[in-house]
Amino acid sequence: MNQVSTTQFTGEGALDTTSPVIQAKSLDLTFPTNDGPVHALSDVSLDINKGDFVSFIGPSGCGKTTFLRTIAALEQPTGGTVTVNGMTPDEARRARAYGYVFQAAGLYPWRTIEKNIKLPLEIMGYSASDQQERADRVLQLVDLEGFGKKFPWQLSGGMQQRASIARALAFDADILLMDEPFGALDEIVRDRLNEELLKLWARTEKTIGFVTHSIPEAVYLSTKIVVMSPRPGRITDVIESDLPRERPLEIRDTPEFLALAHRVREGLREGHAYE
Numbered sequence: 001m002n003q004v005s006t007t008q009f010t011g012e013g014a015l016d017t018t019s020p021v022i023q024a025k026s027l028d029l030t031f032p033t034n035d036g037p038v039h040a041l042s043d044v045s046l047d048i049n050k051g052d053f054v055s056f057i058g059p060s061g062c063g064k065t066t067f068l069r070t071i072a073a074l075e076q077p078t079g080g081t082v083t084v085n086g087m088t089p090d091e092a093r094r095a096r097a098y099g100y101v102f103q104a105a106g107l108y109p110w111r112t113i114e115k116n117i118k119l120p121l122e123i124m125g126y127s128a129s130d131q132q133e134r135a136d137r138v139l140q141l142v143d144l145e146g147f148g149k150k151f152p153w154q155l156s157g158g159m160q161q162r163a164s165i166a167r168a169l170a171f172d173a174d175i176l177l178m179d180e181p182f183g184a185l186d187e188i189v190r191d192r193l194n195e196e197l198l199k200l201w202a203r204t205e206k207t208i209g210f211v212t213h214s215i216p217e218a219v220y221l222s223t224k225i226v227v228m229s230p231r232p233g234r235i236t237d238v239i240e241s242d243l244p245r246e247r248p249l250e251i252r253d254t255p256e257f258l259a260l261a262h263r264v265r266e267g268l269r270e271g272h273a274y275e
């Protein structure tokens, strides 16, 4: 049977909706340092499709952040290629193809939450009314309605991290890159934010790349779990999750969840055996 083509054409050129949103091919990255070269990524190839929630898990220093930063044009690969929506990472950054959420919320303490969200929009020259409309909408998306006039220090750590997610969403980018956004939070707050992030993902249909150290977090959130080896970071396993998209926290006690967690743990162990 002939496959129906879903290729669409836009004014800016062809956009093939069947091709991956993010595609890494044989990516290699070595940092030159005073103590000699640090080989951070080795032969990393990966396809991320539209609407995927992809987690990256691996030991400390294996290159998870470096991989995310390469996608975001914050690092230059020394070999191989990455494309984002068919563009180079640099072009994708200029096209505002993604929002980036860092480990620390990184909010300016002297600006209110609303003004923190508006800052990048201000720099980009959005009109005052557009800024306001966007700030209101994203505050609602992360359940921070009514907190826009507060200063960061008036909010809990979890709320600050939600504000930083709101800031990353303000551009309406289809891709959200998140580097251990909940790593510094306690378990209970982290659980709640994980639940909220899944709801946000379902509502907005974003494509998400998410770095974590936590096996349960990776399994709970992801449609695809990418297991990496110790430095130089290589991909040792890509696990497609068959869990339903709607996931109450209790799903973590099911045999299906535990089987996935087991496979991730085994993948991490095997990665260590390479050293």
Ligand SMILES: Nc1ncnc2c1ncn2[C@@H]1O[C@H](COP(=O)(O)OP(=O)(O)OP(=O)(O)O)[C@@H](O)[C@H]1O
Pocket: 031, 032, 033, 038, 039, 040, 058, 059, 060, 061, 062, 063, 064, 065, 066, 067, 231
């Ligand atoms: N700008 C840089 N210059 C030199 N070395 C770097 C640079 N950035 C990262 N590295 C090194 O590259 C390796 C990969 O770092 P990266 O932060 O990507 O790892 P990670 O898996 O995200 O670690 P963690 O889980 O601890 O955050 C590490 O050894 C790190 O020290």
